[in-house]
Amino acid sequence: MKRLIPLALLLAACAPAARPQPVQVWEGSARVLLTVQAYRLTFTVNPVSYALSGTLANLSSGDRFEGTGTLLPSGDGAELSVQVTPGTVPRLNAGILGFGIGGVSLKADAFLSGQVKGDLFDGSLRVNGIRYPLTLRRVQ
Template identity: 55%
Template sequence: MRWIVPAVLLLAACAPAPARQPVHTFEGSARVLLTVQTYRLTFTENRVTHDIRGTLVNRTSGDAFQATGTLLPATDGDLLTADISAGDSPRLNATVFGIGLRDVPLKAGALLSGTIRHDAFAGSLRVNGFSSALSMKRVQ
């Protein structure tokens, strides 16, 4: 009976530690319609499933969005694809001349896609059908 406790402790010491999920942070800008918007993308990467979770902050307006997607390894860089959603943003409920609007989000979702090569991201941010070129550099 005395040997059970040391054996359990020895086996627990041999168990692999959970893998740390790396945190990536990129900052850059995109020309959206007529103005330049600056962005900060911060996400964690699960290297086993290639899933990412994080936030995309529009630093010009101060709006923050949730980012979920994948970061897939490729020969010429890592391919990033993420759905950008406003989460629990305010929603519009109104009636104008008998026409009702219900549960319309005031912030639009987007699709972020591109390639990470070394410390640079080059891709696009597609919002409401309009695509804007987005380039960012790693900051951490």
């Protein structure tokens, strides 16, 4: 048993160290319906699996959404695809005379996709089936 402890320590020393994933912050705007909305996308990417996780904040309304997806290398840039969900938000429960609705989210899911080239993201935010052009610039 005493011989196994040094061997285990030696093997643990050979294991690759976990590298911290850098946080990326992107800001920009999109015209949604009739108004221009400011957005901030903050995320980290796993360098091995290209899995992305982070948040999309609507700076104009103060809403914050959770996002998961990928940032895949593509030619001279990368392809970003993120499913955006409202997370834990209030839900609508209403009824009258025994008929009603329950558990309806007050915020909609969205899908963010597009191309990253250098410090510029050019893509779209799709909400309820409608695409809104979105441009973001890397700030961190």
